[in-house]
Amino acid sequence: DAGVTQSPTHLIKTRGQQVTLRCSPKSGHDTVSWYQQALGQGPQFIFQYYEEEERQRGNFPDRFSGHQFPNYSSELNVNALLLGDSALYLCASSLVGDGAGRVFGSGTRLTVV
Amino acid sequence: GENVEQHPSTLSVQEGDSAVIKCTYSDSASNYFPWYKQELGKGPQLIIDIRSNVGEKKDQRIAVTLNKTAKHFSLHITETQPEDSAVYFCAASTGGGSARQLTFGSGTQLTVLP
Numbered sequence: 001d002a003g004v005t006q007s008p009t010h011l012i013k014t015r016g017q018q019v020t021l022r023c024s025p026k027s028g029h030d031t032v033s034w035y036q037q038a039l040g041q042g043p044q045f046i047f048q049y050y051e052e053e054e055r056q057r058g059n060f061p062d063r064f065s066g067h068q069f070p071n072y073s074s075e076l077n078v079n080a081l082l083l084g085d086s087a088l089y090l091c092a093s094s095l096v097g098d099g100a101g102r103v104f105g106s107g108t109r110l111t112v113v
Numbered sequence: 114g115e116n117v118e119q120h121p122s123t124l125s126v127q128e129g130d131s132a133v134i135k136c137t138y139s140d141s142a143s144n145y146f147p148w149y150k151q152e153l154g155k156g157p158q159l160i161i162d163i164r165s166n167v168g169e170k171k172d173q174r175i176a177v178t179l180n181k182t183a184k185h186f187s188l189h190i191t192e193t194q195p196e197d198s199a200v201y202f203c204a205a206s207t208g209g210g211s212a213r214q215l216t217f218g219s220g221t222q223l224t225v226l227p
Contacts, residue, residue: 004156033214042119042202042217043157056214059114090156099206100145102215104156 002027004093004105012111013081021076021108025093029103032074034066035090037107043090049074050096078110086112115140117205119218126193127226134221136203137185143205146179146186147215151200160201161188193225 005024013019025032031050035043045058049068068074072093078085088109094102116139126132138146144165149157163170163177163186170177174193179186190197200222204215 040220042117042204042219043215044217045214048214058214092156099214100147100159100162102159104149104158106154106156 004091004103006091006105006108008108009106010109012113015081015083015112017081018077018079019081019110021089021110023074023076023091023093023105025072025074026103029093029095030072031094031096032068032072033092033094033102034074034076035092036060037088037090039087046076081112083112086110115143115205115207115216117203117216117218119203119221121221122219123222125224125226128193128195130193132190132193132197132223134188134201134203134223135185136187136218138205139184140205140207141184142207145206146177147204148177148188149202149204151202157202195225195227198223198225
C-alpha cells in the first residue's frame with residue numbers, strides 16, 4: 001500500500017518565479033495538509049484541504065495557495081518566490097475525524113536562488 | 114497561538130543507555146501530543162502519541178509522560194540502539210479529528226554511539 005507520494009523530490013527555482021508541488025495521499029485518506037520545514041527547524045503548518053476546500057490556514061501569506069482535486073490529491077502553489085521560501089515542503093494525509101492517523105510524505109526540497 | 118519548546122537540540126548517548134527529550138507547550142487547551150522521528154531524506158514518522166486525559170503511555174522501549182499542570186511532556190527511549198539515531202520532534206495540538214493541526218518543536222538530533 002503506497003503511502004503519501006510527493007513530486008518532485010527536489011526543485012531549484014529563481015527568485016520571483018512560481019512553483020507547483022504535488023501530493024498524492026495515502027489510499028483511503030481524504031484530507032491533505034501542507035507543512036513547510038526550514039533547515040534545522042520543525043515543520044510549520046501552511047494549510048489543510050478537505051472536500052476540495054481550504055479548511056484551515058497557518059500564518060502564511062497569500063503567495064501560498066493550494067488546491068485539492070476530486071481524487072483527494074493536492075497541489076501547493078507558491079508565487080513570487082523569495083529566498084526565504086527555500087525549505088522542505090511536506091504533505092500529510094489523514095482521514096477526516098482521525099488526525100492522529102496522519103501520515104507524512106518524504107517532502108519536496110525547494111531551493112530558491 | 115501555541116508555542117512548543119524542545120530541549121535539548123542535540124543529544125548523544127552510548128548504545129544501551131536511555132535518552133530523554135523534553136518539551137513544553139503554552140496553550141492549556143492543547144489536548145494531543147505526538148512524537149515524530151525523522152530520518153535523513155524522509156518525512157516525520159509518528160512513533161508515539163498521548164492525549165491529555167492520560168499521564169503516561171508506553172510502547173516497548175518508548176514511553177511518553179505528560180504533566181498538564183506544568184504543561185510539559187517528555188519522550189523516554191530505553192536501551193537505545195544505533196538505529197534510533199535520527200531527529201525527534203514533539204508536537205502539540207488542540208481540537209479533534211483532522212482539526213488537530215500540529216505545532217512542532219524545533220527538534221532534537223539524537224545520536225546513539227555504538
